[in-house]
Amino acid sequence: MKSAVEIAEARANRWGHQLYAGRARAILERAFIALRSSTWVPIVTGFIEPVLYLLAFGYGMGELIGDVDSGRGTVDYAVFIAPGLLATSAMNGAIYDSTWNVFFKLNESKLYKGMLATPLGPLDVALGEITWALLRGLSYAIAFLAITAPLGLVPGVSAILAIPAAVFIAFGFASFGMAITSYFKTYQQMGMINIVLLPMFLFSGSLYPISVYPDWLEFLIQLFPSWHGIELVRDLWFGYWDSGTLLHLGYFCVMIVTGLYFTTRRLRNLFMR
Amino acid sequence: MNSGIDVAKVRARGAAYVAEARIAQMMKWKGIIAIVAIGNPLFYLVAIGIGIGVLVNENSGTSGTGGVEYITFIAPALLASAALTGALDEAMFPVMEGFKWRKLFYAINSTPINPGQIVLGVFIGAIARVVFTVVCYWALLIAFGVVTVSQSWDVIPVTIFAAGAFAAVIMGVTASVKNEDYFMTVLNRMIIMPMFLFSGTFFPLSTMPIFLQPIGWISPLWHATELGRYFSYGYSISGIMLLVHFSYLIVMMIIGFKLANKKFAERLAK
Amino acid sequence: MPESLISARGLTKKYGDFTAVDAIDFDVAKGESFGLLGPNGAGKSTTMRIIAATSQRSSGTISILGRDPEEHGPQIRAHLGVVPQQDNLDGELTVSENLFIYGRYFGLSKKFIRNKIEELLDFAQLQDKRDAKVEALSGGMKRRLTIARALVSEPDILMLDEPTTGLDPQARHILWDRLFRLKETGVTLVITTHFMDEAEQLCDRLVVMDKGKIMAEGSPLELIKQYSTKEVLEVRFGSDRNKEVAPILREMCSRIEELPDRILMYVEDGEALLEAITAKKLHPTTSLVRRSSLEDVFLRLTGRSLIE
Numbered sequence: 148m149k150s151a152v153e154i155a156e157a158r159a160n161r162w163g164h165q166l167y168a169g170r171a172r173a174i175l176e177r178a179f180i181a182l183r184s185s186t187w188v189p190i191v192t193g194f195i196e197p198v199l200y201l202l203a204f205g206y207g208m209g210e211l212i213g214d215v216d217s218g219r220g221t222v223d224y225a226v227f228i229a230p231g232l233l234a235t236s237a238m239n240g241a242i243y244d245s246t247w248n249v250f251f252k253l254n255e256s257k258l259y260k261g262m263l264a265t266p267l268g269p270l271d272v273a274l275g276e277i278t279w280a281l282l283r284g285l286s287y288a289i290a291f292l293a294i295t296a297p298l299g300l301v302p303g304v305s306a307i308l309a310i311p312a313a314v315f316i317a318f319g320f321a322s323f324g325m326a327i328t329s330y331f332k333t334y335q336q337m338g339m340i341n342i343v344l345l346p347m348f349l350f351s352g353s354l355y356p357i358s359v360y361p362d363w364l365e366f367l368i369q370l371f372p373s374w375h376g377i378e379l380v381r382d383l384w385f386g387y388w389d390s391g392t393l394l395h396l397g398y399f400c401v402m403i404v405t406g407l408y409f410t411t412r413r414l415r416n417l418f419m420r
Numbered sequence: 421m422n423s424g425i426d427v428a429k430v431r432a433r434g435a436a437y438v439a440e441a442r443i444a445q446m447m448k449w450k451g452i453i454a455i456v457a458i459g460n461p462l463f464y465l466v467a468i469g470i471g472i473g474v475l476v477n478e479n480s481g482t483s484g485t486g487g488v489e490y491i492t493f494i495a496p497a498l499l500a501s502a503a504l505t506g507a508l509d510e511a512m513f514p515v516m517e518g519f520k521w522r523k524l525f526y527a528i529n530s531t532p533i534n535p536g537q538i539v540l541g542v543f544i545g546a547i548a549r550v551v552f553t554v555v556c557y558w559a560l561l562i563a564f565g566v567v568t569v570s571q572s573w574d575v576i577p578v579t580i581f582a583a584g585a586f587a588a589v590i591m592g593v594t595a596s597v598k599n600e601d602y603f604m605t606v607l608n609r610m611i612i613m614p615m616f617l618f619s620g621t622f623f624p625l626s627t628m629p630i631f632l633q634p635i636g637w638i639s640p641l642w643h644a645t646e647l648g649r650y651f652s653y654g655y656s657i658s659g660i661m662l663l664v665h666f667s668y669l670i671v672m673m674i675i676g677f678k679l680a681n682k683k684f685a686e687r688l689a690k
Numbered sequence: 691m692p693e694s695l696i697s698a699r700g701l702t703k704k705y706g707d708f709t710a711v712d713a714i715d716f717d718v719a720k721g722e723s724f725g726l727l728g729p730n731g732a733g734k735s736t737t738m739r740i741i742a743a744t745s746q747r748s749s750g751t752i753s754i755l756g757r758d759p760e761e762h763g764p765q766i767r768a769h770l771g772v773v774p775q776q777d778n779l780d781g782e783l784t785v786s787e788n789l790f791i792y793g794r795y796f797g798l799s800k801k802f803i804r805n806k807i808e809e810l811l812d813f814a815q816l817q818d819k820r821d822a823k824v825e826a827l828s829g830g831m832k833r834r835l836t837i838a839r840a841l842v843s844e845p846d847i848l849m850l851d852e853p854t855t856g857l858d859p860q861a862r863h864i865l866w867d868r869l870f871r872l873k874e875t876g877v878t879l880v881i882t883t884h885f886m887d888e889a890e891q892l893c894d895r896l897v898v899m900d901k902g903k904i905m906a907e908g909s910p911l912e913l914i915k916q917y918s919t920k921e922v923l924e925v926r927f928g929s930d931r932n933k934e935v936a937p938i939l940r941e942m943c944s945r946i947e948e949l950p951d952r953i954l955m956y957v958e959d960g961e962a963l964l965e966a967i968t969a970k971k972l973h974p975t976t977s978l979v980r981r982s983s984l985e986d987v988f989l990r991l992t993g994r995s996l997i998e
């Protein structure tokens with residue numbers, strides 16, 4: 148039986164040992180215990196939001212709109228928005244988990260304080276929490292596909308690729324979220340996050356093609372990560388590949404790398420005030 | 421002996437003191453409240469009103485929206501929905517905070533202020549927020565040229581009233597919840613979200629499959645939206661339905677207050 | 691000089707412009723029980739957090755087990771058991787799950803932790819609450835659980851920030867007893883407290899802090915010797931008369947302290963002074979001669995009474 152000290156010493160001189168004890172798994176373990184013990188209600192019902200949107204917009208709104216040009220062929224309105232809603236909900240979930248959730252556990256429940264009094268470092272906590280958020284995102288994406296397929300909204304088998312794509316774009320957002328939270332000290336400041344997100348998501352083309360807008364606005368929207376996320380998932384949903392798809396993928400690769408770099412640098416400011 | 425506190429005066433103005441405290445609390449959020457009050461309508465009108473409006477117009481013109489432009493059709497609905505969201509915020513959070521998070525109500529209740537006055541005070545606070553939201557929204561609608569002043573001024577009191585009915589019910593329900601661990605998440609996902617999506621906000625309730633329509637019938641937002649459309653651009657409603665919408669909201673307000681008063685008194689007596 | 695386990699030089703912590711800990715120096719030897727004493731806001735908890743490698747210092751140096759917490763945070767924390775001033779138990783888990791997962795944060799094996807949990811639940815007297823949610827515990831129970839949790843990893847250094855606040859007298863004595871026994875096995879204790887009896891009982895050596903600075907340092911006995919007299923005479927004349935007689939008493943004794951309800955007189959022989967007072971026909975309503983305590987040291991150094 149190894150003592151706590153021996154376990155910690157084993158990686159005393161490895162890279163990143165100031166921030167990382169190599170035990171992000173313990174955070175996941177805690178999440179699973181908590182899931183069994185108390186957090187299952189909000190987690191199990193988490194898939195419901197995009198489904199409600201799909202029902203309301205796909206069927207209610209669809210009556211008024213009919214078919215739309217998706218840029219990948221003309222399709223029924225419900226088919227058009229399904230991947231957009233999947234992407235939006237993945238991104239929103241990742242943002243919530245890496246901002247509000249972190250802020251709350253840091254300031255209100257003081258959960259992270261307890262974790263960080265042990266050999267765990269801020270990077271363990273960050274990685275564990277992000278992984279947990281992505282696992283949830285993954286199960287929501289699977290549930291979404293399982294619900295939409297029998298409704299006839301999934302054009303082909305290749306749409307299965309939209310699941311990893313949803314997790315991938317969620318990772319992009321989560322990698323930035325904590326860094327941003329590290330600058331905020333009050334609830335009011337946190338409230339600004341929601342205000343920035345509202346237009347970003349409303350305009351990013353989950354509910355209608357952005358070609359309805361004038362060119363300048365369309366160009367502006369194409370800079371948003373949310374637009375790239377929605378387009379990437381939509382491409383894969385329709386089994387459609389072109390240079391645009393690669394651009395979206397590249398956009399998120401860059402976002403993930405910079406986000407991780409930035410978050411790692413801010414971890415001490417965030418967790419060790 | 422004179423303690424400097426006039427008990428009779430505190431008694432008489434209890435609700436006003438509570439409302440004042442609520443509004444002072446909101447002032448900490450004034451920046452955000454103001455941005456939301458203006459940004460919300462702006463973004464929704466531009467994104468949904470224009471974005472989806474283009475699609476609707478291309479496909480079915482104005483036939484699906486009773487002969488008006490899509491943006492005109494959703495404007496009063498978005499107004500109602502913003503008002504009810506504001507009411508929800510200012511009715512639910514203070515009650516959670518008051519009973520659970522900071523236990524403020526117990527402190528207030530140990531003064532001469534009684535439970536009924538706390539209910540009324542929180543309610544007035546919520547209405548203050550709603551009034552601000554509704555006026556900002558309406559001003560934007562005028563600025564966009566979606567509605568005209570003379571035609572639509574009366575939508576303001578009607579919408580505020582509907583939001584008030586909703587606030588009263590939310591206060592009652594929130595105070596009734598004992599185990600609130602995930603109350604807000606569940607309420608939000610299972611009740612508020614469907615309500616906002618299935619209340620004929622973005623498309624007429626009647627275009628939805630019939631089995632989804634009852635969600636609208638029981639939703640205060642649908643009643644508020646129908647009234648809003650009637651009062652803002654002359655959407656036609658039968659006299660009977662007008663009566664139904666008003667009565668529904670009035671009954672909701674009464675039940676909400678009764679429940680809130682009862683639950684507040686019960687919890688504060690413990 | 692015994693081996694120094696914790697060593698701070700010019701240790702400073704600033705929050706913006708405000709200096710919470712102001713260039714303090716101290717050493718804690720292995721196996722020692724070291725106390726931080728001071729009024730509210732003195733900087734005790736801040737110092738504790740820096741030692742525990744959970745807060746970054748602004749300047750100065752600190753070494754714990756010969757290492758810098760900036761560089762070796764996880765390795766240092768593996769040696770520590772931390773009881774923070776405010777309980778930060780995991781509200782989403784039960785009592786035993788709290789102990790279990792905390793052990794897992796240290797990387798300990800499940801089997802080891804399961805056995806340990808039984809021992810800790812006994813110690814914290816929480817066996818019958820093992821499956822209760824943390825929220826359902828009373829304040830004192832939460833405190834006991836927090837203390838038990840800090841012992842899961844069998845730490846070499848135990849950091850206790852006001853450990854007995856909120857505990858009833860029985861739980862307090864059980865904890866003291868346990869801490870004594872841990873000390874016997876070589877565990878180093880770092881304690882902050884507002885209870886003077888606790889400090890006298892538990893601490894081999896302590897520092898008195900005020901406004902981020904160290905005012906004095908020594909064993910409880912040394913401090914009393916240095917900063918107080920052998921005995922203290924406490925007299926009460928009733929709140930109205932205290933003011934009147936104070937000037938007269940001041941003439942009779944080199945140091946007196948006027949508290950709101952009583953007057954403390956510092957002398958070598960309390961009985962003799964009391965007789966002298968009675969001889970002047972100043973009849974106090976009550977009087978008490980006692981030995982000097984840390985409370986008196988505290989009053990002398992900070993001008994404040996600890997009991998608020």
Ligand SMILES: Nc1ncnc2c1ncn2[C@@H]1O[C@H](COP(=O)(O)OP(=O)(O)OP(=O)(O)O)[C@@H](O)[C@H]1O
Nearest residue numbers: 420705710728729730731732733734735736737775
């Ligand atoms: N996170 C923080 N941000 C700003 N100021 C802080 C922070 N933490 C502590 N302080 C300030 O630093 C000073 C010292 O605080 P600390 O908690 O160390 O005091 P303490 O000696 O533990 O007091 P107490 O006996 O009340 O626990 C206080 O004035 C406090 O307001």
Ligand SMILES: [Mg+2]
Nearest residue numbers: 734735736775
């Ligand atoms: Mg403290």
